[in-house]
Structure formats: structure tokens, C-alpha cells
Amino acid sequence: MKSHTFLALLITFSGVCAGAPAPHGKAHHVVVVVWDGMRPDFVTEKTTPNLWKLAQEGVTFHRHHPAYPSSTEVNGTVMATGVYPEHSGLMANREYRPKADPLKPVGTELPSTMQSEGAHYLEVRTLAQMLHAAGRETAVAGTKGVALLQDWSHNGTSRAARDSVVFYDGKTAPESVMAELTGTLGAWPATIEFPNSPEDEWTERALTEVLWKKRAMPAYSMLWMSDPDYSQHQMAPGSEMALAALKSVDDRLGKVIEALDTNGLRNDTDIMIISDHGFSTITRSSDVIATLNAAGIKVTGTAPEHPPLPGEVMAVNNGGSIMFYVIGHDKGVGQKLTEIIQKSDYAGVIFSRWKLPGTFDLHTGHIATREAPDVVMAFRWSAEPNAYGAAGAVVADAPHKVGKGTHATLSAYDMHNTLIAAGPDFRKGWADETPTGNIDLAPTVLWILGVPRAAPMDGRVLLEAMPKHRLGRHVSQTVLRAENPATGWKQYLKVSRVGTTEYFDEGNLGTGDER
Numbered sequence: 001m002k003s004h005t006f007l008a009l010l011i012t013f014s015g016v017c018a019g020a021p022a023p024h025g026k027a028h029h030v031v032v033v034v035w036d037g038m039r040p041d042f043v044t045e046k047t048t049p050n051l052w053k054l055a056q057e058g059v060t061f062h063r064h065h066p067a068y069p070s071s072t073e074v075n076g077t078v079m080a081t082g083v084y085p086e087h088s089g090l091m092a093n094r095e096y097r098p099k100a101d102p103l104k105p106v107g108t109e110l111p112s113t114m115q116s117e118g119a120h121y122l123e124v125r126t127l128a129q130m131l132h133a134a135g136r137e138t139a140v141a142g143t144k145g146v147a148l149l150q151d152w153s154h155n156g157t158s159r160a161a162r163d164s165v166v167f168y169d170g171k172t173a174p175e176s177v178m179a180e181l182t183g184t185l186g187a188w189p190a191t192i193e194f195p196n197s198p199e200d201e202w203t204e205r206a207l208t209e210v211l212w213k214k215r216a217m218p219a220y221s222m223l224w225m226s227d228p229d230y231s232q233h234q235m236a237p238g239s240e241m242a243l244a245a246l247k248s249v250d251d252r253l254g255k256v257i258e259a260l261d262t263n264g265l266r267n268d269t270d271i272m273i274i275s276d277h278g279f280s281t282i283t284r285s286s287d288v289i290a291t292l293n294a295a296g297i298k299v300t301g302t303a304p305e306h307p308p309l310p311g312e313v314m315a316v317n318n319g320g321s322i323m324f325y326v327i328g329h330d331k332g333v334g335q336k337l338t339e340i341i342q343k344s345d346y347a348g349v350i351f352s353r354w355k356l357p358g359t360f361d362l363h364t365g366h367i368a369t370r371e372a373p374d375v376v377m378a379f380r381w382s383a384e385p386n387a388y389g390a391a392g393a394v395v396a397d398a399p400h401k402v403g404k405g406t407h408a409t410l411s412a413y414d415m416h417n418t419l420i421a422a423g424p425d426f427r428k429g430w431a432d433e434t435p436t437g438n439i440d441l442a443p444t445v446l447w448i449l450g451v452p453r454a455a456p457m458d459g460r461v462l463l464e465a466m467p468k469h470r471l472g473r474h475v476s477q478t479v480l481r482a483e484n485p486a487t488g489w490k491q492y493l494k495v496s497r498v499g500t501t502e503y504f505d506e507g508n509l510g511t512g513d514e515r
Contacts, residue, residue: 024450025425025466027270032079032222032441033256035249036072036144037229037407038275038418039237039390040064047246050254051273051420058271058422059430059465063496065437065503066277068365069093069321069378070407070414072229073108075276075438076146080126082442082457084366089123090149091367093408096314096325104303105316109145114152123370125454126150127442131220132161134451139215141167141207142224143199146276148173150222164218167206180214181206192226194234195245200225204252208259217265219449223256225249229279232405236281238388242405270423270448274441277407278414280320280394281386286346287398288322289315295340297333299324313337316373317397320409323373329353334374341377342489346395348380349410349491349507358484360493366458366502380509381411410493410507425466432465434475435496437503460501473499479512 035051040062045052067078067085073093074085085091094105100116107113114121128138128151137160140150147168154166154173165177170188172178182188185205189198207223228237231245253273260266292299292313300308301315308314310328326333331354338356341347351367352359353374362368367376384393387403392413396406407414419436425448439459446453447461464471476497483490492512494505 023447025270025448027268027424027448028219029217029265029269030220030272030445030448031256031260031269032220032272032274032445033253034142034222034224035228035273035275035418036224036226037232037277037279039278039413040416040418042228042237042246043418043420047243048250050250050257054253054257054271054273054422055420056429058420058426058428059432061419061421061432061436061462061465063433063435063503064417064419065415065435065496065505066417067437067439068367068410068415068504069318070277070409070417071318071320072144072146072276073149076109076149076224077122078438079274079276079441080128080150081122081124082127082439082453082459083124084439084458086363086366086368086372087124087458089121089369089371091369091372092316092318092321092323094316094318095323095371096316096373097371098307102307105314107145109149111148119153122149122152126152127445128164128220129153129156129161130446130454131449131451132156132158132164133454135160136219136449136451137216138164138220138222139207139211139218140165140222140224141203141211142222143169143196143203143226144224145169147222147224163215165211167203167211181210184210192230194231194241195228195248196226196230197248200227200249200252204255208255212259212263217263220445223252225252232279234404236386236388236390236403236405237279237392238386238390267424270421270425272421272441273418274438275418276438278392278411278417279405279407280381280392280409280411280413281390281405282396282400282402283384283386283393284346284395285398285400285402286344286395288346290398291344292337292340297337297340317399318408319400319406320394320396320411320414321376321378322397324375324377326374329374337375339484339487341375342484342487346380347377348395348509349378349493351376358482358487358489358491360480360482360491364480364493378408378410378507381409381413383412410504412506415504415506421465427465427467430465432462434464434471435498435503436462437501439501458501460499471498477505481511
């Protein structure tokens with residue numbers, strides 16, 4: 001692997017100003033609202049008036065990033081822990097975990113998957129668990145199952161842990177709280193709609209009308225909505241359906257702000273609007289498993305009659321990326337697999353366990369978990385606009401249909417997402433041009449609430465966005481390159497760094513000079 005400096009910004013500020021406040025913020029409450037799959041270029045006065053107005057009142061983070069893979073469960077965990085996937089233990093929405101199911105991939109947000117790993121499913125404590133240990137209550141309400149990852153074990157014995165609640169995909173922890181919610185709101189909607197307004201509205205009301213009204217306002221709240229992700233998967237970014245979904249979640253944000261105003265909490269609360277990832281449109285599909293089997297690699301992507309044997313490969317589709325598990329970690333099989341992929345017309349970036357020619361190793365992608373796949377491939381992408389004028393086109397595996405939206409690649413359109421923050425701890429009407437990421441959410445919330453970290457984090461506190469603070473870390477950009485002369489393969493990965501924290505801007509085939 002070759003690398004060289006792409007752009008050394010060499011920006012070093014003076015650090016925290018003299019007379020800066022103690023290491024905590026002014027707010028007593030932090031509310032995080034997740035717009036699943038929200039692209040930053042869709043924040044406009046016409047399309048999302050409530051979010052646009054909030055941006056004028058606070059800080060817009062122009063260079064915000066998800067972790068790779070740019071998918072929901074991965075970034076839900078990154079937000080919850082402040083560490084890279086390789087340090088949390090969760091690196092994909094769907095993984096092959098034989099303890100959970102030896103025959104097929106499993107969803108990493110499922111309670112059954114969590115139970116298969118026991119108390120150490122995530123290898124670090126979450127933001128909610130750290131707040132509970134400090135005596136702070138939390139309330140998490142999510143339309144999707146990813147919300148459970150914020151406080152996945154829910155087995156704390158402290159008073160704060162017992163009084164905290166997680167609502168996720170029509171269920172609650174503790175289970176007894178569900179009756180409290182349905183008694184006020186009625187039954188959880190029976191079906192998903194597009195836009196998914198009924199479920200998102202029910203979830204928002206669960207937080208604002210029940211958990212906030214019938215209980216004391218917690219130090220930390222998270223509302224995770226399913227749109228615009230659901231609607232962009234159903235159609236594509238920029239479609240009429242996707243724009244209607246944006247209006248729906250913007251209306252929900254309006255209700256959150258209204259509830260804070262009604263309860264007199266607005267001036268005491270920091271609000272952070274964030275998305276888990278960006279979004280692209282599928283312009284071509286390819287049957288990857290079929291091409292690999294035709295080339296002599298025995299690959300399965302569905303449940304076989306028996307667990308795959310040594311030398312066979314379990315392929316796990318994650319939308320814009322595929323995870324390949326070589327049973328027995330046979331390097332020879334892995335090398336043959338990567339060489340076939342490098343000659344394909346669908347590959348964008350390849351990571352491998354063995355630092356094979358033309359690949360980055362798993363540690364470079366921060367995805368070298370305990371149960372990591374042996375080879376990871378992100379699909380190829382381009383800046384081509386879709387039928388609705390939204391830029392960002394990707395190749396996807398055969399089950400995904402052309403014209404619909406997806407993510408989880410290293411596309412610049414997947415790897416840039418939304419963060420807007422307003423409240424007593426954030427500058428007014430300011431744009432942050434420093435690279436930031438979902439990985440910075442947990443350390444920033446802990447700093448605001450004055451709670452020490454339970455362990456080191458990979459993310460950083462976003463002090464540059466706060467009054468009387470300035471960034472005191474070195475900022476740089478680098479292009480990493482890898483090539484395999486035997487196959488003619490070249491790939492690149494553009495990385496921004498602030499201090500020791502890394503953010504991926506994009507990666508694709510080629511040298512990176514093409515853009």
C-alpha cells in the first residue's frame with residue numbers, strides 16, 4: 001500500500017482560550033434527533049423549514065462523516081460509543097456470527113444476536129450506560145431497532161438505569177413501559193408506510209408526550225426516525241416520495257422543539273440533529289455471488305443445508321458493501337477471491353485481513369473486529385445524477401434494484417451526512433468547516449453534561465463549535481493508495497484527520513486524482 005500527503009492544511013489553533021469555562025457545558029439536557037439517511041444537501045428553507053431555521057440559530061457542520069461502512073447499525077453504535085467499529089465489535093448491519101446462527105447472516109441490531117454474545121456483545125460501554133453510572137437518566141425512542149443499541153443490555157442496577165427507557169421498533173425495555181405508551185398513544189402502527197409517517201409520529205409522541213411528560217425530563221434523549229431512509233430505499237433521493245418523507249420528519253422536529261418550548265426547556269437544552277449516513281442511487285446491479293462461483297470460488301449468501309466448510313466463503317450483502325467470510329481464514333482462497341474482484345466491473349475499494357496486493361488492511365478501515373470478515377468490498381460509484389437530479393450513483397448486488405436508493409459504500413455521497421446543533425453551548429449562525437463525524441457525538445454529549453468518559457474514545461469533543469473555544473489540533477488530508485500490478489487494479493481512500501481522529505471522505509477505484 002502506498003500513501004502520500006494529498007493536502008496538508010497544517011491548521012493549528014491556540015487551543016482553549018484563556019478564561020474558558022470548566023470542562024462541561026451550560027445545558028442540563030441534550031436532545032439528539034436522528035434523521036436516518038439524511039443527506040446534507042437536502043437541508044433547505046423550502047424542503048426542511050424547521051431544520052433550516054435551527055441551522056440559522058446554531059452550527060452547521062459542513063464536513064460531517066459517518067464511519068465506514070456507511071450504514072445504520074454501524075453508525076448507531078459509533079454514535080453510542082464514540083469509538084471505531086473495530087473497538088466496539090460491531091462493523092456491519094448484517095454479519096456472519098456462527099454463535100448466533102451457523103447457517104446464515106444475522107442482523108446486528110436484533111436482541112437474539114445480542115443475547116448470543118452475552119454481556120460483551122459490545123466491547124465498550126455506551127453513552128447511555130456511562131450517563132447511568134453518573135446518575136443521569138436517559139430516554140431513547142426509535143422507530144427502528146437500531147435504537148436498542150444505545151442501551152442494548154439494559155441491565156443496569158442503578159436508580160438512573162432503572163428509570164431510563166428504550167423504545168425500539170414497537171417494543172420497550174423495560175417491557176412494562178409499553179403499556180404506558182399504548183395507553184396514551186394507542187397501538188403501534190401495524191405496517192410500514194412510505195413515507196413512514198405513522199410510525200415516526202408515534203415514536204416522536206412516545207418521547208415528547210409520554211416519556212417527557214409523565215417522567216422527569218432526562219439529561220439525555222434520542223429520537224431516531226426511520227425516514228428519509230425508508231422512502232429513499234423505496235424510491236431514491238430527491239424523488240417525490242423522499243421529499244414527502246423529509247417534510248414528515250421535519251414536522252416531527254417541529255413537535256420536538258414545540259415540546260421543549262412548552263416545558264420552558266429550550267434555553268437549557270442543546271439540540272443536535274444528525275444522520276447516520278448519506279445516500280446514493282443504484283444505476284447498475286451485478287450478481288456478485290454468481291460471478292465468483294463461476295470463477296471457482298464456492299460462495300453462499302443464503303442459508304445452506306449445513307454450515308459452510310473450510311475454504312468456502314459466506315458472502316454477506318450490506319447494500320453498498322459485501323463482507324466475505326473465508327471459512328478457516330485460508331489466505332490462498334482470500335487472494336484468489338480478491339484477484340477476481342479486482343478484475344470485475346463492480347468493485348470500488350477492497351479491504352483484506354492479510355494486506356493482499358491492491359487492498360487496504362482491515363485496520364485501515366477501522367473494521368478489524370474480533371469476528372471481522374476476511375475480505376470487505378465497497379461497490380464502485382460515480383457523481384452521476386439520478387432521474388431527480390440528486391448526484392451520487394453506485395453499483396449494487398443483484399437483489400437491489402436499479403433506480404432505488406442505497407448506501408454503505410465509500411462514495412462521497414454516502415460518506416458525508418448531516419449534523420446541525422443549536423443551544424446554549426453552540427455558536428449562533430456559524431458554519432464549522434473542520435472535519436467532524438458521528439464518532440464525535442458521544443464524547444461531545446459527555447463533555448456538555450460534565451460526565452467523564454469511562455474509557456478512551458476515538459472521537460473528539462467538538463469544541464471549535466462552542467463559544468470561547470478554538471480547535472487546538474492539527475488538521476490534515478491524505479490519500480492512501482493501493483495497487484496490484486498483476487491485475488492492473490488501483491484504488492484510493494481519502495482521509496481527513498483532526499488530531500488522532502480519522503474521517504473517510506471517499507474511496508473508489510483509481511488513484512484519486514480523477515476527482
